[in-house]
Amino acid sequence: MSFLSNAEMVIKALNDYLIESRAGEKPVINQVPLGDLINDLNLSSYVKTGGLSGGQLSDFLRKYLAATTRLHHPSYLAHQVAVPHYTGALGSLIDGFTNNPMAIYEMGPAATCIEYFIINWLLEKIGWSPSPVNLQFENQEKNFGGGVLTHGGSLANLTAMIAARNKIAPETWKKGNPGDLALLSPSGCHYSIERTAGILGIGLESIYYVDVDEKGAIIPDKILRVYKKVKNEGKRAVALIANACSTAVGIYDPLQEIGDFCEAHNVWLHVDGAHGASALLSEKYKHLLRGVEKADSITWDAHKLMRVPTVCAALLFRDHRDIDTAFEQEASYLFHDKEQPGFDFVHRTVECTKAGLGLRFFMVLASLGEKGLAEYVERQFELTIEAYEYIRTLPGFSCAVKPQSNILCFRIDGSDNLQLKIRDKLIAEGSFYISTTSFNGTRYLRLAIMNPETNLETIKSLMQKVREYRQEIDENI
Numbered sequence: 001m002s003f004l005s006n007a008e009m010v011i012k013a014l015n016d017y018l019i020e021s022r023a024g025e026k027p028v029i030n031q032v033p034l035g036d037l038i039n040d041l042n043l044s045s046y047v048k049t050g051g052l053s054g055g056q057l058s059d060f061l062r063k064y065l066a067a068t069t070r071l072h073h074p075s076y077l078a079h080q081v082a083v084p085h086y087t088g089a090l091g092s093l094i095d096g097f098t099n100n101p102m103a104i105y106e107m108g109p110a111a112t113c114i115e116y117f118i119i120n121w122l123l124e125k126i127g128w129s130p131s132p133v134n135l136q137f138e139n140q141e142k143n144f145g146g147g148v149l150t151h152g153g154s155l156a157n158l159t160a161m162i163a164a165r166n167k168i169a170p171e172t173w174k175k176g177n178p179g180d181l182a183l184l185s186p187s188g189c190h191y192s193i194e195r196t197a198g199i200l201g202i203g204l205e206s207i208y209y210v211d212v213d214e215k216g217a218i219i220p221d222k223i224l225r226v227y228k229k230v231k232n233e234g235k236r237a238v239a240l241i242a243n244a245c246s247t248a249v250g251i252y253d254p255l256q257e258i259g260d261f262c263e264a265h266n267v268w269l270h271v272d273g274a275h276g277a278s279a280l281l282s283e284k285y286k287h288l289l290r291g292v293e294k295a296d297s298i299t300w301d302a303h304k305l306m307r308v309p310t311v312c313a314a315l316l317f318r319d320h321r322d323i324d325t326a327f328e329q330e331a332s333y334l335f336h337d338k339e340q341p342g343f344d345f346v347h348r349t350v351e352c353t354k355a356g357l358g359l360r361f362f363m364v365l366a367s368l369g370e371k372g373l374a375e376y377v378e379r380q381f382e383l384t385i386e387a388y389e390y391i392r393t394l395p396g397f398s399c400a401v402k403p404q405s406n407i408l409c410f411r412i413d414g415s416d417n418l419q420l421k422i423r424d425k426l427i428a429e430g431s432f433y434i435s436t437t438s439f440n441g442t443r444y445l446r447l448a449i450m451n452p453e454t455n456l457e458t459i460k461s462l463m464q465k466v467r468e469y470r471q472e473i474d475e476n477i
């Protein structure tokens with residue numbers, strides 16, 4: 001069978017999958033034990049005989065799709081992973097098919113130019129200057145923004161800290177960690193920050209946690225206390241990391257005041273906006289990131305609140321020179337050292353072979369338009385507040401914080417263990433897929449309302465189930 005007939009068959013199967021997922025006809029989640037699944041999917045037999053095409057491919061795909069978690073299902077409420085718009089998936093297909101690793105321009109001019117364009121579009125949303133498209137030498141030392149798309153927000157955070165470290169301790173490239181480096185962050189930062197501290201040899205003991213309020217947001221007036229401690233202990237602050245928004249409960253740190261502090265003390269400010277920077281698309285919600293333009297770097301995932309398939313994260317810098325020199329032992333402000341019509345991203349990234357991540361992003365953006373994406377973000381944020389207003393009035397229910405984004409944490413009266421048991425039961429039944437988090441020492445059930453098909457009725461049915469399950473669990477004790 002030809003590529004075209006196989007592809008048509010695959011697309012038809014995906015279309016059916018989309019329709020039945022949206023209609024909520026199949027379980028949102030279906031946890032088959034790994035060993036059984038390896039057998040059911042006939043993996044060894046295909047590997048031995050080859051020929052996965054036509055009827056065999058169709059059979060395989062049917063079984064594969066049956067064992068997926070259905071993100072297009074309205075009851076998918078668990079994680080911050082985008083419910084992908086199909087145009088983004090087509091972008092991933094085109095990128096996989098053409099396979100242009102575009103970190104150097106000559107290996108993929110179309111993919112590179114899209115990444116360049118997308119980075120500029122994002123820079124402008126932050127309020128930073130875009131990079132010039134005519135790459136003339138005289139532009140190189142000017143202060144304009146720059147960035148790169150990476151395979152995920154965790155890698156973006158790591159890359160940002162490499163750049164920040166390079167600024168204060170460039171000798172590290174040659175001599176190794178000087179041993180006096182520190183990071184400042186709120187305790188509620190994403191775990192990729194702790195991993196970054198480990199990977200860079202800064203070490204977890206050199207993360208200084210700044211004071212936060214009851215919602216987990218940084219208290220700007222108290223940063224100085226911790227900063228003084230860093231200094232008194234003979235350390236140098238590589239960066240202060242702020243959340244926009246936090247992973248657990250979706251709360252934004254006050255960037256304006258934090259930015260003022262960092263400016264006054266010459267500390268690199270990195271905003272982890274992996275999830276919540278997309279609020280910048282909305283006139284209504286961009287105030288949540290007021291002051292973001294004071295940051296030195298920002299992580300912003302498109303595969304979270306921008307409906308782009310995994311993975312596609314943007315790492316953006318107010319000054320392109322901070323990233324253009326990050327991977328160099330000696331500072332060089334040159335964009336590129338060879339005559340060419342385009343731009344190489346390879347100097348800005350840990351990766352060597354890098355997928356053309358911009359295409360999946362561009363295709364969603366060009367399909368929904370920036371207005372359409374803004375409306376999507378607004379809809380999800382508004383629904384989350386409605387859900388909060390509904391849940392907090394239900395007898396026996398409480399919420400961790402008033403949501404600022406599309407993340408909502410709640411619990412029903414009872415132990416932490418009860419919350420976990422309720423979640424397990426929902427997953428075993430396949431009716432709802434939600435997550436949990438520990439916040440201020442208490443276990444909460446957690447919703448990330450990502451799906452444009454989810455509505456208040458979905459949330460009401462979920463609460464009904466939570467009540468029923470609580471009753472059943474109580475009766476069985």
Ligand SMILES: Cc1ncc(COP(=O)(O)O)c(C=O)c1O
Nearest residue numbers: 080152153154190247272274275
């Ligand atoms: C605030 C924050 N930063 C970073 C990450 C990591 O991003 P990724 O999953 O793209 O590596 C997440 C993921 O949930 C996040 O919420």
